[in-house]
Amino acid sequence: MPSLSQLLTQPGLGLRLVQAGAGDPEISWVSTTELVDLSEYLDGGELVLTTGVSLSADDPRWRDFVADLSRARVAAIGFGIGVVHEHIPDPLRSAASTYRVALIEVPPPTPFIAISKAVSSLLNVDELRAAHEALLAQQRILDHAFGETGPAGVVSAVAAATGRQVAVLSRADTVIAGTAGFPTNFDGDAGEEVAIPAGGARSSREVSLSSPEFTSLDIGAGRRLTVAGGPLGPEARAALTAGAIVMSVEYRGQERAGEREAQRWSRLTQALFDGDQRAPGLLHLLDPTVTVPPLLRAIAVQGSPDAISAWRAEPRGGIARLVALPTEPSPGVARAWQIITDGAPTEHALEVAASHGLDAVVGVAAPLEASMSSLHSLEPHLPTLSAIEQLYQEPRSPRIIHADRDSAVLGALLRAPSTAGTGQSQGEGAPARAVIGAMLGPLQCTPSGRDGDPHGLSDDERATLRSTLRSFLAHQGNRGACADHLGVHRNTVRTRLTRIESLLNRSLADPDDRAELWIALRLEDRLDTELTVGTDDRKAARQYSRKGAVPSPFTPPIATRRW
Structure with a gap:
């Protein structure tokens, strides 16, 4: 802001300093008044111009007038002579000296408007500077x-x-x-x-x-x-x-670049879960330096949307960047998936999830190209995770579920040999396959004698009935929850369940039948994964655990679409 000394040096105004104030005050504006009490209308820093119409030369109220302006922290008082008073009244001079308020004399040829214009011009110059x-x-x-x-x-x-x-x-x-x-x-x-x-x-x-x-x-x-x-x-x-x-x-810019990168990795993750045969090779298009371990695990995390968002924003590198975009299975609940290296990286990923208060389900170990099998192994456990009211309780202990540690019965059936009365072993998993065939019958993923199946089920019909049966059992026989999960009407669920009971000759109201059907579905999931992870993969896994990650055996194909 312009100072009082700058105003006094402006040519053509003829201003004269009669009484100096404290330093060289800055002028914020010009106020012309004949009021005796003006302080409540001022902000401070003003040059107050007056001719003293309201007060005589010897009026004792001059002192109150100056004291009031001093409290308002005005820059100076400008007194116009030759209009009412020929000279500046002595009480005004004395009060200005007492309160150390600058006092200037405005001669008769100078109108107050000229002073206002000069201050405005100085303010403009100051603003430009x-x-x-x-x-x-x-x-x-x-x-x-x-x-x-x-x-x-x-x-x-x-x-x-x-x-x-x-x-x-x-x-x-x-x-x-x-x-x-x-x-x-x-x-x-x-x-x-x-x-x-x-x-x-x-x-x-x-x-x-x-x-x-x-x-x-x-x-x-x-x-x-x-x-x-x-x-x-x-x-x-x-x-x-x-x-x-x-x-x-x-x-x-960093956030947008990071989000675009996360979306590319998310699309690749989804392709792996969908069983896309090109996906393992496309991994090297995103990062040519990444190494692919023999065995990985799919992890599902669930919690509040804010917690999932914070978990997703965690810095990651290597294989750990395989994170699918979150979904919201129900209001107030969010869920996301990740593919992570088996072993210590998996444990670290679970610690990160727990630090955000997230529940987690860990799928079975499988090669990269069999990520879909690891995903299927954890899906039956998702309905058992914390409900919405439990997610928002403080403090809370997140649930951690391992799909390959949950049932001794499944493990025993998968690994039990069978002689089938011939004295010769038919290998591990034979009892499990027998249970699957006896319980699921025409609803098996790969039923025997499909061509001669008297029920005439197409692959789509078989998949629909299996998903309905799995959802119904996972929701503890609650048809409403099953319908909400599948996104269909309850009558549709009722019709499908009736068809399932007819095909399998089982009653879904019988707890024994429900338990056996659930075990059969789980066995089929686990058996599929066990068969996918072959001898060579197991040998490579043992080498990996001793020596660390090894380069990927997959050769990236020519990209046919952008990721």
């Missing part, structure tokens, strides 16, 4: 943005332009990066900064981050560029704004 300085500061900040210093250079540039301590704060008010003098000790409960003197004793002074001592602008991803030290002037605020824009563009 401030805008030029702010532009220079913004240019310096942009230079850092496109240089090698990155965000650290932007923080330094904003600190230099504002003359303040600057930092980037997280959503939890943690200092991510900042200048050395920025306050870093904040009370966790109140979100307040607590000054700690050199002796180590806690000071009683506490300053809230939301107080006027801090000025913040959002830069995305829950981060804020924050300046400490009180309110900012126009130049400093322009520098802060420029820094926030630069960092916001950078962070948002």
